[in-house]
Amino acid sequence: MKRILTGDRPTGKLHIGHYVGSLQTRVALQNDYETFILIADVQALTTHFERPELINESIYNVAMDNIAAGLDPEKVTFIQQSMVPAIAELTIFYSMLTTVNHLLINPTIKSESRNYGFGENDGDFSYDFSKLTYGFLGYPVSQTADITFCNADLVPVGEDQVPHLEFSRKLVRKFNELYGTSITVPDYKLSQVPRLAGLDGNSKMGKSLGNALYLSDTPEEVWNKVRNAKTDTNRISVKTPGNPDVCAVYHYHKAFNAGEVENVCSMCKNAQMGCVACKKLLNEKLNALLDPMRERRSKYEANPSLIKEIVAEGTKKANEIGNENIRQIKEKMHVTM
Ligand code: SF4
Incomplete structure (x- = not known):
């Protein structure tokens, strides 16, 4: 093997x-x-x-x-x-x-250095060698x-x-x-x-961004996050047709509800489903994924x-x-x- x-x-x-x-x-x-x-x-x-x-x-x-x-x-x-x-x-x-140069030209090191404040982006990225550590590089x-x-x-x-x-x-x-x-x-x-x-519409999900949905979240925590997720902000009522492409909830349906995603898309565009119902459906799918994880985790949490x-x-x-x-x-x- x-x-x-x-x-x-x-x-x-x-x-x-x-x-x-x-x-x-x-x-x-x-x-x-x-x-x-x-x-x-x-x-x-x-x-x-x-x-x-x-x-x-x-x-x-x-x-x-x-x-x-x-x-x-x-x-x-x-x-x-x-x-x-x-x-x-x-x-x-x-x-x-x-060589140090081999590491400095690595595009992922550059982009992560930018994220962690080890350099500045004034058009072209440049390292700040007073901050960049030997260990990180x-x-x-x-x-x-x-x-x-x-x-x-x-x-x-x-x-x-x-x-x-x-x-x-x-x-x-x-x-x-x-x-x-x-x-x-x-x-x-x-x-x-x-x-x-992220469910908040941010292109990244992370603890520091406050938008992470954890594998260990309880059903209540999951619903709180889904309930507050970013939708199409132009959809002011159930009767207004929505645009799923700009909605974080829809992107989660794509990832976790493949069987119904086309239906969700069409019902949103044709104003046949409200955002609360759409979120409840996503919530069900997420918990269907997380429930077996909770079950397996419980044995280890107890011991x-x-x-x-x-x-x-x-x-x-x-x-x-x-x-x-x-x-x-x-x-x-x-x-x-
Ligand atoms: S119906 Fe669903 S996909 Fe459409 S805007 Fe509302 S939450 Fe998003």
């Missing part, structure tokens, strides 16, 4: 955008691949270094969200990144072969180590991660050529699913030590693999005593 490595940054609970963008793919692939889920707490420090306690408590929430979404803890290996020294060692070795290097410490074959990615994976592939090839190692050059599988926007054991077991397995691989790599590099 080939090995997949994927994961999450533990900076909070996972939301429904994570489910659409990656969790449902993981669930679908878990029977065909050996699945490693890396809970990337070191990578989370690159942007949340002032909030280590948030990262620590999020490790178990993220593992629970993955299991609630349908990943089978009997099959899947959950790994706490910071507890795998082989990843840190490999990061250092890879960094020797990486280098995270494609540590991500390469995350993927390759266990010789993962495949990484499912969104569009924004493609430059990182291309970088990883080049770096691993260069490393293998130089030292005669046989580290697996990772392949990637591009997700075709468009990013889910949180189960989640800790799952992460500890997975991390132990990752260390067995990583320690042997890094031993072989160091031997080839003549990093020996």
